[in-house]
Every structure is written in structure tokens, then in C-alpha cells.
Amino acid sequence: MTTASQTTTWDERATIAQNSLDHFFGAAHPQMLHNSYPAGDDSTFNYWWLAHLLDARIDAFERTGDAVWLEKAETVYRNVLERNGGSLFNDYFDDMLWYGLAILRLYGASGDRSHLAAAESIWTHVVDHGWNDTMGPSVAWRKQQPYYKNTPANGPFVILSARLFRRGQDSRHLDYALTAYRWLGTTVVRPDGFVEDGINREENGELDRHWRFTYNQGLFVGAGVALFEATGERRYLDDAEKTALAALRELAEEGIFRQEGAGGDEGLFKGVYYRYVGTLLEHLDPAGEAARTLEGFLRSSTDALWRNAQVDSWLLPGDDWSASASGRVDFSTHLSAIMALELRARRQARMLN
Numbered sequence: 001m002t003t004a005s006q007t008t009t010w011d012e013r014a015t016i017a018q019n020s021l022d023h024f025f026g027a028a029h030p031q032m033l034h035n036s037y038p039a040g041d042d043s044t045f046n047y048w049w050l051a052h053l054l055d056a057r058i059d060a061f062e063r064t065g066d067a068v069w070l071e072k073a074e075t076v077y078r079n080v081l082e083r084n085g086g087s088l089f090n091d092y093f094d095d096m097l098w099y100g101l102a103i104l105r106l107y108g109a110s111g112d113r114s115h116l117a118a119a120e121s122i123w124t125h126v127v128d129h130g131w132n133d134t135m136g137p138s139v140a141w142r143k144q145q146p147y148y149k150n151t152p153a154n155g156p157f158v159i160l161s162a163r164l165f166r167r168g169q170d171s172r173h174l175d176y177a178l179t180a181y182r183w184l185g186t187t188v189v190r191p192d193g194f195v196e197d198g199i200n201r202e203e204n205g206e207l208d209r210h211w212r213f214t215y216n217q218g219l220f221v222g223a224g225v226a227l228f229e230a231t232g233e234r235r236y237l238d239d240a241e242k243t244a245l246a247a248l249r250e251l252a253e254e255g256i257f258r259q260e261g262a263g264g265d266e267g268l269f270k271g272v273y274y275r276y277v278g279t280l281l282e283h284l285d286p287a288g289e290a291a292r293t294l295e296g297f298l299r300s301s302t303d304a305l306w307r308n309a310q311v312d313s314w315l316l317p318g319d320d321w322s323a324s325a326s327g328r329v330d331f332s333t334h335l336s337a338i339m340a341l342e343l344r345a346r347r348q349a350r351m352l353n
Contacts, residue, residue, distance in 0.1 A: 011063065013306060013315075014345040017338045018060050018069075020315040021053075025331045032079050036263075036330045037316070047090055049332045050080050051098035052268055055275070056335055058105045059342040063349075073106055077115075088122055092142045093130040096122050097156035104163055116167070123160055127176065135200050138183040150198025150208075151188050154180045155219025159276075162226035174230060181223055185239070188216075193242035194250055195220045214257050215272035217247035222276030225283065240280050241290050247273060248297055255300030259319040263330040267319055271336030274298070278343040286351075295347065302344040305337055 008016070024037040033053070035042050054076040061069035080099065081088070089096055100122035107115035130139045130153070132146055139153040140146045161177035164170070188196040188207065197211035224240030227233070251257055257273070260266045277294055284291040301321060308324050309317035317337040318325030 010302075010341065010345040010348045014063065014338070014341040015060065016313070017315045017334075017341045018056070021331065021334050021338065023314050024316055024329075025334065030079060030083055032076075033331050036328045038328065040328065045083050046332070047080060047084060048092070048095040048098050048265075049268060049335065050076055051095065051102050052271065052332075052335050052339075054080070054099070054102035055105060056338045056342065058102070058109050059339070061109055063342060063345055070109055073109070077103065077106060088118055089125050091144060093126050093139050094141060094150075094152040094156060096126060097139075097153065097160055100126075100160050101156055101163070104160065104167075119160070120164065123164060123173070126157060131176075135205070136183045136187060137179050138187075139180060141198065145201075147203055148198060148201045149183075149187070150201075151184065151195055151216040151219055152197070154184050155216070155223050158184070158223035159219075159226045162223075162230040165230050177223075177227060177230070181227060181236075184220060184223065189220060189239075189243070190246075193239070193244075193246035195243060195246075212251065213260060213266070213269050214247060214251055215269035217243050217251070218270075218273030218276040221273070221280050225276065225279040228283065237280070237283055241284065244277050244280055244294060245290060248293065252297060254322070255297065256304050256321050257301065258322065261319070263319055263328065263333055265332060267330050267333030268335055271339035274336070274340040274343050278346065281347065298340070298344055298347060302340050305340060309337065 021033070025033040027034045027039070027042070031042055035044060035046060054073055057069050057073035057076060061073060084090065088099065100119045103115050103122070104119040107113070107119065126139060129143060131137070132140060134147045135149045138149045139157045141148045141150050141153045158177045158180045161173045161180070165173035165177065187199055190196070195216040197208045197213060197216055199205070199207050201208055220243045221240040224236040224243070227236040228240070257270045260269050281291060281294060305317055305321040308321060309315045315337065316325050316329060317334060318329060319333050
């Protein structure tokens, strides 16, 4: 294996990671990206992976100001619609909420009000079809299981609701955000801040305590930050800080999050943590202990990622950033690396300015 230059900046490394996604996974229209490298079974339409790809392309646009990345984001938006039969919706409320969050950011980047309308449509659809009082007022995971409530659905619902409130000051958005946040806090969040996955999956009223995933922690962090930004109430930021640090105590080993599954959906989980811890760091005192701990983890984990994932002038990360990728790599896994490197680049730029 040869490696890319060790003298590159983190800004350049984030761009290498973005371009490497196309290099290793690029496919002809309408597939756009193969599900894995080497290319294999592309029969699954990974709607929610593509929602995160839309988010990642907007990251690159915001970092660089280069309109090429905004057009790539628009292409992803159109691709999801085309492959989904022209519809914004599917059976999974968490999937739709990920897409809605990315579309709302696309509106912020482009100013195209049709994107704002699309994000609002997703929010309304989720409320109309996914909100119920089973196990407490909250959003179900999917249409076929209205009794099953979890963090993956309610976390992004809080974030999207709070962000829509900030856009339009519609009290309905904030009311739903606060109700779902209370449900999370009283149902799946432990006193130490660690977040469980869900409840009542088997209609027995029990928590799924064995699913200990980084993205659940990231989602509650993001929910707390979004409500702090919407209300100005510091307690939400304190909640986010507690969960961000609990995730490191419970799930990090030797400065990284190790493999959480066998690729697939799990490959995207830690990327969610990085995205929303990034929003938390925007509000923390950089000299404070929490910020220094989180920044230290960001540095150690992305250092390991960069060191172990280089292939010639490209980047190909596996699920475990402490080692080089081996075997099949899913593009979900690559997205997590992009989100982490985009955050590292943004934090470096902030510290230099």
C-alpha cells in the first residue's frame, strides 16, 4: 500500500474522503453509488444512507463554498426521489426524518423554497402517520410497528421539529419537539446520560438494553443542542454534554469507536455521533473539560482513521479505524469517515481563525 501525502491539511483530507466515495463506489445512473466495494448486490435501495450522503455533500459545500458540491447535493436529492417513485415517503419514520433533516439543510444552502416545503411535508407525514400515545406520546419506528418506539425515530424528530421552529416560529413544531424530547429523557436515557435504543419492540414493554450504539448517543446530543438553539435554555445543552461524554466512557476504546456491526446500517452509526457532537462543540467553552475531552477524541479517532485508511491517493476506511479495511466495505461505512473528517476540518479551521 502506498499512501497520500502526510503533509495534507484536514481540509484537503476531507475533500479526499469525499472524492474517494465516488472513486470506489461510483455507479451508473440511477444507482449512483454501489452499495459496497467491491461492487456486489445493489438490489437494496438504501434510502437512509443516501439521506446522509446528501448531508455529507452539504458539509463539503459549506466548508469550501464550491458550487460543485451543492450541485452534487441536489443530484442526491433528485436521485432519492427518482428511485423512490417520486415520493418523499417510505415505511420507516427514521429514514424519512434523516431525509427531511438533509433537505432542510439543502434549503439553507440553496435558498430553494421547494426544499423547505419538502422538509415540512415529511414532518407533517411523520406526525400524521407515526405519532401515537403507545408507551407515551412519541414517534413509532415504522408504519408496520406503531407500538415500537425508539431513539432512531424520536431523536431526528426532535432535531427536525426544533429546526423547523427556528425557521418559521410555528409553536406546533416546538410543542412536538419538547414532547418527544421528554419521552426520550424519561424512557430511554439513563441517569448517567447513556441512551438505550428503544422499547416495546416485542410488545412486552421492555427496553432493548443490549443494543448499545453510538448513533443513539449522537441523536440525543443533537436533540439537546437543537432545543438549546430553539429555546436558549442551557439545561438542554447540559443534557447533550452529559450524553456525549457517557458515550466515550461506555463505547470508546483507545481513542476510537470500534466496529459496531458488520457494515450495512451499522456502518453509518458513528458518523451520526460525530455530526451532532460537532453541533455541541459549537456551543461549549473550548477551554472547558468537556470540550477538551471531545476535541481530544475527535483528534485521536480521525488520526487513526487517516493513518489506516489510505490506499494510494485515496481513502477506503473499514468499520474499525484502528486497522486497514479488509473484505467488503459498504458505502455507509465510508460516510461515517466523511462525517468525522468534515468535522475535524471544520474544527481546525475554527481554531485557526
